[in-house]
Amino acid sequence: MDIKQLAASAIETIIKIAVAVFLISFVYETAVKAYDYGYRVFAEDPVTVGDGRTISIAVEPDDSVRDIGKNLEEKGLIRDANLFFVQEMLSEYHGKIQPGIYDLNTSMKSSEMLEIMSEESAEGEEENKGSTDNAPVEDAGEEGTEDASAPEEGGEEAEGDNAAENDEDGAAGSETGETGGEGE
Numbered sequence: 001m002d003i004k005q006l007a008a009s010a011i012e013t014i015i016k017i018a019v020a021v022f023l024i025s026f027v028y029e030t031a032v033k034a035y036d037y038g039y040r041v042f043a044e045d046p047v048t049v050g051d052g053r054t055i056s057i058a059v060e061p062d063d064s065v066r067d068i069g070k071n072l073e074e075k076g077l078i079r080d081a082n083l084f085f086v087q088e089m090l091s092e093y094h095g096k097i098q099p100g101i102y103d104l105n106t107s108m109k110s111s112e113m114l115e116i117m118s119e120e121s122a123e124g125e126e127e128n129k130g131s132t133d134n135a136p137v138e139d140a141g142e143e144g145t146e147d148a149s150a151p152e153e154g155g156e157e158a159e160g161d162n163a164a165e166n167d168e169d170g171a172a173g174s175e176t177g178e179t180g181g182e183g184e
Helices: 002-043 064-072 080-092 110-134 137-148 152-163 167-183
Strands: 055-060 099-103
Touching: 002 080, 055 064, 064 080, 099 110, 110 167
Parallel strands: none
Antiparallel strands: 055 099
């Protein structure tokens, strides 16, 4: 019986060692892959070094970041769409990608592509706001009132201050002044 117990304990020890080696190698391989992936999130190299190729990408309003990443991967601008998703989530441009057509280059890093897709939209928004603000009275009116009626605004502010102190006198004075000017 000693031989059977000795053989059983030897087999048990060999199995324990094999399981331990398997677990250690699994943990090691997983840690290396996780480190590599984590490193690539913040230090991904461009697909090509040098000039690269310029490729136009269309981002639709209903595209998710995963869709954009898949599109970039299909066009050869990035290596991994899932990595692009993580990079966007952790970047300062999270949620700032706007629809549009962008010319991106294979020599760009993902962070540069995110910056372009975010800055282009920000400039577009400023241009749109500028055109809508300039067309209505807001900007044009402010420019006109600053030049032509700056003393009147100062006078109105003074009347407004007086109106705060003397509610009835200030309100009546500004109304009669405006009405008298319009009637004449």
